[in-house]
Amino acid sequence: MTRETWATRTGFILAAAGSAVGLGNIWRFPWMTAQNGGSAFLAVYLLVVFGVGVPGLLGEFVIGRRARRNPMGALRDLSGSRRWAAVGAVSAVTGVALLSFYSVVGGWILRYLLVSMTGPLTGGAAYLSTPGAYFETISFGFEAAAFHLLFLAITGGIVLGGVRRGIELGTKVMVPAVLVLLVGMAAWVVTQPGAGAGYQFFLGFDLTTLRENFFSILGPAAGQALFTLSVGAGTMVTYASYLGEDRSLPFDGSVIALLNTGVGVLAGLVVFPLLFSQGVDPGTGGPGALFVGIAGAFAALPGGGLLAIVFFGVVTLAALSSSISMLEIPVAVLVDEGGWSRRAAVGVLLALVAVTGTVTALRPALFDFVAGTLVDLLLTGGLLAFLLFAGWVLGRDAVAEYVSGAGPVARQLATPWLFAVGIVIPVFLVFTLLTTAGIDARVGFWPTVGVAVAAVAVVLVGLRRQATV
Ligand code: PFF
Numbered sequence: 001m002t003r004e005t006w007a008t009r010t011g012f013i014l015a016a017a018g019s020a021v022g023l024g025n026i027w028r029f030p031w032m033t034a035q036n037g038g039s040a041f042l043a044v045y046l047l048v049v050f051g052v053g054v055p056g057l058l059g060e061f062v063i064g065r066r067a068r069r070n071p072m073g074a075l076r077d078l079s080g081s082r083r084w085a086a087v088g089a090v091s092a093v094t095g096v097a098l099l100s101f102y103s104v105v106g107g108w109i110l111r112y113l114l115v116s117m118t119g120p121l122t123g124g125a126a127y128l129s130t131p132g133a134y135f136e137t138i139s140f141g142f143e144a145a146a147f148h149l150l151f152l153a154i155t156g157g158i159v160l161g162g163v164r165r166g167i168e169l170g171t172k173v174m175v176p177a178v179l180v181l182l183v184g185m186a187a188w189v190v191t192q193p194g195a196g197a198g199y200q201f202f203l204g205f206d207l208t209t210l211r212e213n214f215f216s217i218l219g220p221a222a223g224q225a226l227f228t229l230s231v232g233a234g235t236m237v238t239y240a241s242y243l244g245e246d247r248s249l250p251f252d253g254s255v256i257a258l259l260n261t262g263v264g265v266l267a268g269l270v271v272f273p274l275l276f277s278q279g280v281d282p283g284t285g286g287p288g289a290l291f292v293g294i295a296g297a298f299a300a301l302p303g304g305g306l307l308a309i310v311f312f313g314v315v316t317l318a319a320l321s322s323s324i325s326m327l328e329i330p331v332a333v334l335v336d337e338g339g340w341s342r343r344a345a346v347g348v349l350l351a352l353v354a355v356t357g358t359v360t361a362l363r364p365a366l367f368d369f370v371a372g373t374l375v376d377l378l379l380t381g382g383l384l385a386f387l388l389f390a391g392w393v394l395g396r397d398a399v400a401e402y403v404s405g406a407g408p409v410a411r412q413l414a415t416p417w418l419f420a421v422g423i424v425i426p427v428f429l430v431f432t433l434l435t436t437a438g439i440d441a442r443v444g445f446w447p448t449v450g451v452a453v454a455a456v457a458v459v460l461v462g463l464r465r466q467a468t469v
Contacts, residue, residue, distance in 0.1 A: 003068060003336075004163040005242050011168040013252050015325070016230075016239050018171035020260035021178060022322030023105050024228040026267040026315050027290050032224045033268065034281075034289065036217050038201045040210040042268075044217045046261070048225035052425050054257045056231045056383050059390040059421045061249045062401040064240030066394070070332035071234035071386075074241065079393050081466070087385050091234030094378045095329035096349070098233060100356040101371040102326060103155065106319045107147030107361070108291065111138060113312035116298075119305060128299035128308075135288045135295075145361040149354055155323040156350045159331060162342060163242050167324055174317040178263065181314040185307070186269045192301075198273030215440060222432045223376035229260060232379030235325040237386065238332045249402060250410035250417075263318075270311075287371070327353075376436060384429045391422025392463045426456045 006012045033041045067074035072092065076085035115127055127134040138144060158166045189195055210217075226232045240249070271290060275281075278300065280293035294311065298304035327349060334345035360367050390398045398421075399414045406414075430452040434440060440448040 003242070005244060006168055007164045008168070009247070011164070011172070012239065012243050012247065013255055014175045015167050015171045015321075016236060016252070017256045017259045018175045018318075018321030019230045019235050019239065019325035020228060020256055020322075021175065021263045022318050023102065023109075023315070024224070024322070025260065025264040026271070026318060027105060027287070029224060029228065029264050030268055030271045030275075031287060031289055032220055033202070036220050037209045037213050039203055039205050040213060041217050041221055042202065043205065043210055044214070044221040045225055048218075048222050049229065049257060049261060052222065052428060053225045053229040053231060054253055055417055055420045055425060056226070056387060057229055057236055057253045057257065058249055058402060058417065059383075059387045059398075060231060060234070060236035061240040061243075061253060062390055062394065062398050063386060064237035065243050065245075065249065066397065066401045068241050070241065070336045071237045071329065072333050073336050074237055075389060078397075079389070084389065084393070087389075088234070089333070090378070090382060090385075091237070092330040092333045094233045094382055095235075095326045096353060096356060097370060097374060097378060098326045099152070099155075099323060099353045100360050101367055101375070102319070102323055103152045103353065103357050104144060104148045104361045104367060105287075105371075106151035106155075106316075106323060107144055107149075108139060109312055109315050109319055110151050111143075111147045112291065112295070113309065113316055116305060116308035116312055119308075127295050128304070131292045131295035131299065132288075135291045139288060139291075140361060140364050140367070142362070145358040148357045148361050151319070151323070152350060152353055152357060155320060155327055156346050158320065158324045159327045160343060160346050167328065170324065171321045174321040175259075178314050178318045178321075179259075181310055182263060182266045182270060185311065185314075186266050188307075189270050189273045192273060192277045194277035194279075195273030196276075198271075198276035199269070201276065202268050202272040215435060215445065219376075219432050219436045222428075223380065223436075226379040226383060227375065228264060229257060230322070230325060232381070232383035232386070233326070234329045234382065234386075238329050239325065241332070246405050248406040248410060249404075250406050250413065287368075373436075377433070380429050380433055380436075384426055384433075387421040387425055387429075388459060388463065391418060391426075392460060395422075423456070426459075427452050430455050 006015070063074050063078065067077050069077060072085050072088035075088035076082065112127065119128065158170045160166060161169070230236060271294065274297040275289070275293040278293055278296045280289065280296060295308070298308040298311070301307065327346070330349050331342065331345045334340040334348070335342055360370055394401070395418070399418055402417060403411050403414050431449060434448050434452060439451070
């Protein structure tokens with residue numbers, strides 16, 4: 001059977017941008033920004049997105065398009081090593097882990113959407129009058145598990161349609177809709193009383209906070225940058241594997257990163273002014289801040305019920321265009337490697353995530369662990385593996401793939417890019433892993449950098465040795 005491909009030139013960009021734009025931008029980004037110093041976080045995050053995320057994205061694209069296979073098959077075919085196949089197989093696990101918490105949040109969103117639509121009929125919804133208490137009661141438990149199943153089923157339905165009729169068609173509708181609606185909302189929010197404090201918090205660049213907290217901001221900012229661009233999981237390897245040679249990977253990667261960052265900033269321009277106009281402190285609200293604050297804001301606003309439908313509708317679309325990309329990773333592994341039909345692969349994976357997601361929906365502590373630490377570790381570790389692979393196993397072939405279809409500016413950047421993905425970014429990623437584990441607080445900054453450099457050097461010597469035997 002011939003492998004599926006994207007039908008149109010924009011199909012791939014929209015699908016990959018749809019994967020990137022999601023709850024990460026609208027729900028996790030404002031939450032993380034608020035928890036880590038507001039505009040100072042934004043500055044570090046932007047640096048990491050463009051300095052690490054975009055080259056990392058290109059690393060995944062190069063591997064996927066070169067191999068035309070899922071992450072597991074790609075690493076095996078390009079290296080001829082079973083060990084690399086095992087490393088690639090971790091992507092399937094990451095896809096399942098991501099979906100296990102993401103579809104729980106997707107379930108919350110669906111519930112808010114449904115309640116916003118039926119609220120006026122039932123005489124006003126509890127979520128508007130007592131937003132904090134409402135979120136408490138619905139966020140975890142059997143009902144949360146049921147809404148998670150609903151979100152998961154919709155995700156599965158789209159992925160079942162395949163690359164062209166499912167993912168491509170879906171994202172072609174979803175991504176433009178999200179953009180248009182968010183721009184509209186951002187323009188409207190300007191007119192709200194008290195919005196100014198939100199803009200100040202979000203955009204008022206403050207060097208002192210940045211200088212004093214740089215290292216504590218770095219870990220969360222890096223994790224958020226990888227999460228928001230969907231790198232490290234193997235989604236971008238998988239999506240690029242359905243791509244032809246005629247595309248410029250650096251160009252497509254830049255467009256995707258710009259779209260994603262634009263949506264992130266737009267979401268901030270909607271969410272923060274709304275929260276501040278409600279007197280909600282986004283920093284203390286945890287993962288519920290968005291829900292509580294936004295629902296409170298809608299309750300206080302004339303016509304808020306309608307806006308709530310628009311807002312939660314946008315977020316649902318953005319969440320689905322990302323969740324399908326998570327499911328597609330293990331689906332591609334089973335289809336390519338196991339010779340499964342798409343239908344069987346989707347069916348078995350839905351059954352699996354139905355169980356893992358239900359457990360997550362019942363246990364808040366597990367949810368926090370999966371959505372935070374586990375995902376940060378899997379994405380950072382995953383990206384590290386992909387980039388070492390691109391830099392040292394593919395090497396010159398990676399450059400050849402990078403420049404294929406690329407314009408003159410991107411060609412100029414090919415060698416610096418290889419240096420970045422082979423050495424600089426791996427050291428940075430190991431460093432962030434160490435700071436996440438709290439090692440810098442114990443041994444100090446420079447010793448941590450030293451450990452990171454040494455760790456990467458040891459791995460590189462190992463890779464060289466493997467290459468020469
Ligand atoms: N980038 C998505 C978001 O911001 O919501 C989340 C995501 C999707 C992460 C796919 C990782 C992934 F592989």
